[in-house]
Structure formats: structure tokens, C-alpha cells
Amino acid sequence: MELPVITNGEDAIKYVIDNEIDFVKLGIFDVDGVLRGKYLNRDKFISAIIHGFAFCDVVLGWDSNDQLYDNVTFTGWHTAYPDAPARIVPQTMRLLPFENNIPFFIGEFAGHAEPICPRGLLKRVLAKADDMGYKVTTAAEFEFFVFEETPESVREKNYKNLKSLTPGYFGYSGLRSSVHADIYHELLDMCLAMDMEIEGLHTETGPGVLEAAIKYDEAMRSADKAALFKTFAKVMFQQRGLMATFMARWSNDWPGQSGHLHMSMADKTSGKGVFYDAKEPMHMSKTMRHFIGGQQALLPNILAMISPTVNSYTRLVPGLWAPTSATWGYENRTTALRVIGGSEKSQRVEVRIAAADINPYIAMAAGIGAGLWGIENAIEPEPAIVGNAYAIEETRPERRLPTTLTEAANRLLACKPAREIFGDAFVDHYAQTRIWEEREARKAITDWQLARYFEII
Numbered sequence: 289m290e291l292p293v294i295t296n297g298e299d300a301i302k303y304v305i306d307n308e309i310d311f312v313k314l315g316i317f318d319v320d321g322v323l324r325g326k327y328l329n330r331d332k333f334i335s336a337i338i339h340g341f342a343f344c345d346v347v348l349g350w351d352s353n354d355q356l357y358d359n360v361t362f363t364g365w366h367t368a369y370p371d372a373p374a375r376i377v378p379q380t381m382r383l384l385p386f387e388n389n390i391p392f393f394i395g396e397f398a399g400h401a402e403p404i405c406p407r408g409l410l411k412r413v414l415a416k417a418d419d420m421g422y423k424v425t426t427a428a429e430f431e432f433f434v435f436e437e438t439p440e441s442v443r444e445k446n447y448k449n450l451k452s453l454t455p456g457y458f459g460y461s462g463l464r465s466s467v468h469a470d471i472y473h474e475l476l477d478m479c480l481a482m483d484m485e486i487e488g489l490h491t492e493t494g495p496g497v498l499e500a501a502i503k504y505d506e507a508m509r510s511a512d513k514a515a516l517f518k519t520f521a522k523v524m525f526q527q528r529g530l531m532a533t534f535m536a537r538w539s540n541d542w543p544g545q546s547g548h549l550h551m552s553m554a555d556k557t558s559g560k561g562v563f564y565d566a567k568e569p570m571h572m573s574k575t576m577r578h579f580i581g582g583q584q585a586l587l588p589n590i591l592a593m594i595s596p597t598v599n600s601y602t603r604l605v606p607g608l609w610a611p612t613s614a615t616w617g618y619e620n621r622t623t624a625l626r627v628i629g630g631s632e633k634s635q636r637v638e639v640r641i642a643a644a645d646i647n648p649y650i651a652m653a654a655g656i657g658a659g660l661w662g663i664e665n666a667i668e669p670e671p672a673i674v675g676n677a678y679a680i681e682e683t684r685p686e687r688r689l690p691t692t693l694t695e696a697a698n699r700l701l702a703c704k705p706a707r708e709i710f711g712d713a714f715v716d717h718y719a720q721t722r723i724w725e726e727r728e729a730r731k732a733i734t735d736w737q738l739a740r741y742f743e744i745i
Contacts, residue, residue, distance in 0.1 A: 291381075291382065291383060291481070291482075292381070294378050294379055295378070295379060296378055296379075297337040297376075297378045299378060300381060300391075301334050301337055301338075303381070303391070304330055304333060304334070304391065305330075309390070309391060310330055311328065311329055311330070311390065312327070312328050312330075312390065312391045312392070313326075313328075313384065313387070313390055313391070313393070314326060314327075314328055314333075314336075314376060314392070314393050314394075314395050315392065315393075315394060315395065315519075316343060316347060316396060316397065316407075317406055317407065317649065318348065318350075318352075318406070319650075319717075319718065319721050320351065320596065320597075320647060321406070321515055321646065321647030321648065321649070321650075323515070323519045324347045333376075336375075336376050337376055337378065340374065340398060341374055341375070341376070341395075342371035342372065342373060343371060343395070343397070344369060344370075344371055344372070345362070345370060345372035346363065346369045348362060348363060348372070348397070348401060348404055349362065349363035349364055351721070351725060353728075355728070357720065357721060357724050358724070359720045359723065359724055360717055361716070362401075362404055362717050372397055372398075372399065372400070372401035373397070373398040373399035373400075373401065374395050374396065374397050374398055374401070375395065375396060376393045376394075376395050377395065377407075378393065381393050382481075382483055382516070383482070384520075385477075385478055385482070386478075386523070386524070394407070394512055396408055403714055404713055404714050406649035406650050406653075407508075407511075407649050409649060409653045409710060409711075409714055410507070410508060410511055410649045410652055410656075412710075413652075413653045413657045413660070413709070413710075414507055414508060416657070417507075417553070417656065417660055418556060420663070420664075422553045422556055422562065422660075423553065423554045423556040423559075424506070424507040424551065424552075424656055425504055425505065425510070425551070425552050425553070425554065426504065426505070426507045426510040426511070426549060426551050426652055426656075427501065427502060427505070427510055427549070427550040428501075428510065428511075428513075428547060428548070428549055428550075429500065429501040429502065429547070429550075430500055430502075430514075430518065430534065430545070430546075430644045431497055431547075431644055432498060432499075432500075432521070432533060432545055432644055433494065433495070433496050433497045433498075433545065434452070434453040434496045434497070434498060434525060434530055434531070434532050435451060435452055435496060435531045435533070436451045436452070436453060436530060437450050437451060437530070438526070439526070439531065452495035452496030453471075453496035453530065454491070455495050456495055457493050458491055458493075459490075459491055459492055459493040460490050461490075464491050465489075465490065465491060471528070471530075472489060474524060474528075475489065475500070475521065475524060476489060478520065478524055479500075479502075479517065479521075482516065482520065483513070484502055484512075484514075484516055484517050485503045486500050486501065486502060486503070487501045487502065487503040487504075488500070488501040489501070493543065494542045494543065495542070497545070499546075500517070500521070502514060502517055504550065507551075507652060507656065511649045511652050514652075515647070515648045515649065518534050518648075522534075534547075534644040534645055535597075535599050535644070535645055536595070536597060536599045536602065536603045536643035536644060536645045537599060537602045537603045537643075544602070544643055545603075545644040546643055547643050547644040547646045548638055548639065548640050549638070549639040549642050549646075549651060549652060550637070550638050550639075551638075551639065551652075551656060551659065552634075552635065552636035552637070553575070561632040561633050561635060563579070563637075564576075564632040564635040570618045571629060572627060572635075575663060576635070577668060578665075578666055578667055578668070579637065579659035579660070579662050579663055580616050580627070580637055580659070580662065580669045581662040581667035581668050582658045582660070582661045582662015582663065582664075582665070582667045583614075583616075583625055583637070583639070583659050583662060584615070584624075584662075584667075584670065584687070585614075586661065586662075586703070586706065587614040587624060587625075587658065587689065588614050588687065588688065588689055588690065588699060589700060589702075589703035589705075589706060590654045590700060590703065590706055591641070591689055591690050591696040592690075592693060592696035592697045592700045592718070592719065592722045593650050593651060593653070593700065593710075593718070594639070594642050594650075594651045594654050594655070595641065595643065595696065596646065596647060596693075597645050597725065598692075598725060598729040600643055600645055601692055601693060603643055604689060606678040610640070611640060611641055611677060611689070612678070612688070612689055613677065613687040614689060615670075615673045616637075616669055616673065617672045617673040620672070620673055620674070620675075620677065621640065622673070622675075622677035622678060623640065623677045624639070624640055624641045624689075625637055625639060625640065626638040637659075639651075650718070654710075657709040657710060658705075660709075661705055661708075670687075692726065693722050693723075693725060694722070694726045696722065697719040697720075697722035697723045698719070700718070700719045700722075701715065701716070701719045703715075
């Protein structure tokens, strides 16, 4: 079914009425990028479009396991978890193919909750880009492992001895993608139907691991697509009796799972790409140099926004295809920031530090916001890394990235430019949620600890 064009609330209401739709589905992405939503009947939906609606602010006050933060001020027992104002974004309408094409809409927090809403954060950063005369284009690509398991079976097995969709190493496999063509095509078709078209899909190196590159778009639409992809890919696989994980690294035996972000900018009036200059080395314009300079300078301080879980940091070790310092290079896959050469329209920077566990709104806001700050302040990057970045990182200790989530969160709290770019309300709330996340992890008695200490100590 062809996706209808919805440009405003009136279009959305008309579509629902004309098609005699009784219920719509609505979702808001929380701090961890988890979709929280519900069904609304037709009358409630129309009222929400016209007047806005209320959504319990606990969505911004609990973690991905629904445990309540005890270290944030925005909401908690001290505020009694009231409703917060929210709004439906009509232009985000999709039809859910596995729910008889029921309309689905993305919502976002408004009013006093907007400063810490992930989608609101990206909206503010993009408004800054617009004020500076730029239109930002982004794309996300995700690696994820697929298992012949269910939510029940992985728990019964305690997440051990899981059966992957396919065994062993076999990157870019024509064989595997043909054997399981029905799964690949179902994913491709679902994403096309839901306006999150996949530009490339292939096996990666590892058992049952796939990589999907979502087609580039204007940055907010791109973030919407990335967030929706993570949710509804999991829905599709679970409906087939399979499971997909977007953890940064799920096993000691296999590399991590990336969530690389591609970013470029154009002059909003002429549409001409501003990252390309044929007269400059590597065809990098002054604007692109300063954009990367800002990213390089701030990355150690905003890493918590891009590597948001305790698990993220198990991937950031040498030799696992993930950088450990704020470095950049031209077509260099060992650096945190990779300049991808091309034409005026295709030259871009790839944020390679990001893993599949990102909240796309927050990670994109971090990368774009730091780049814009670099342009505003004419920040020149260090010389590009040539060759293996891991081999020379020790000579640049000031560019070392935090090695734990708590360290990253504390650096974010102390970063004045981050507060200027993202706002005090967001920085304070978000950093505390990350400190909570690692505090929760420290309570866990791991298999490693039992094996190391149970008998010997």
C-alpha cells in the first residue's frame, strides 16, 4: 500500500475519518530510545491532534527496565509522577503492515518536558543549524545479531548457548542471504512500506549478524527512521519466532555491533553541499574541517550521548573495529571520525564511535551539535591519522575517550560547551540517568566474578 502524504494535523484527521479508522497507534521514544506507546480511539486521536495530549512523565523517569531513577530532579516520587504535555507529529504517520495497516504516529514531549525529550533535543540542534544557514542530512547503519530464540527461551537459557540464525563467519554472504531470502525480503518490504527504506542489507562477520544501511534523509526524518527501524525490525523477527539484538556487544567471542552515523550539510538556500571544496586537500572545505574539529574536540566530553550503556564500553577496546580516542582520518576505519570522500553531494563524515545501542535522536544531536560548535568557533582538527590509529593513540592522551559510562557522564556534566549546545536541563537529567545505569550494573554478580572469586579468594 502506498504511504499517504500527511503534512499537517488536518491531513491526519482527514485520513482517519475518510478511511473509517477506529484506532491509531502512538509512540514516544524515551531516554534509552525505547518506544513507549498506546492505542488511541478516533475521538481521542482527533482531540490529541488539535489540543495536544498528556503522557505520564515516568517515561522520562525510569530506565529501560522500568526501574525508577532516584537521582534526577525532573520527575520522581517528589513530584508524584504527573502527566507531562505532549504532541503528535502528524508528518511521522506510517501504516503498520502487520496490524492491518493501522496508522502509527510518533509523539514528542512538549512544554516543561521538551528540554529533556530526546526528539526535542535534536529539534533544537537542527534549529541551530537552520539559523546558521544549513540543512543537515544524516543516515544510520546498524549491525544486529539474529537468533532462533524467543524472549522466553533466552531467559530460560540465561542468555547462554543461544542458537544463531546462521553459524560461523560469513560476511557479505550471497549463500546465506539466498537461503534465508524470505526473511531478508520481508525486512526490506516492511521497511519500504514504513518509509524507512533500506539502502543496503548484507551479512556481517559473525553468526547470524546482519548489517542494514537506512537510506539518508533530512536529519530529523533520518532519526525517526533509525529509531523506528530498531523497534520494528525486532517486532518482525519476534513474529517469526526469532530475536534480534542491538546491544553494542553481546558476546566475548564476537566483535561488537556498530551503529555508524553519516552526516553532511548543505546551504539551505542553494542546496549546495558545504563540505566539499575541490581546491582543498581531501576536498574538505573549511566548513567541514571546522565541523570535524568541533566533533574531535568535544567527543571525549559528550561520549555518554553516543555510547549510552554500560555495554557500550565493552566494544571500545583496541582491535574490535571501534576507536578508543577522538581521532579522525580520510577513509580510515580505525578512527572515531572517518571522512568519506566524494562529490559535492556525497562528501560526508562518518561517526564510527557509535554502536547499535544508540538512541538515534541523542547520538545525532551530539554529532551535529558538536560540529556546529566547531564551525562557530573555527576549531581546526588535528592532522588526520594515516594508517592504524590504535598504534599512535597513546601519543595523544588528551584525545583519550572515557572507558566507563560513569566517567563519560561526569565529563558531560562538567562540559561547558555541551551545556551551551544541549541545555542545562538535558545535560543534568541525561548525565544522571547514565550514572544510574552504571550504578545498577555494579550491583550485578557476573559469571566472571563467580568464576574468578568463588573458590579462590
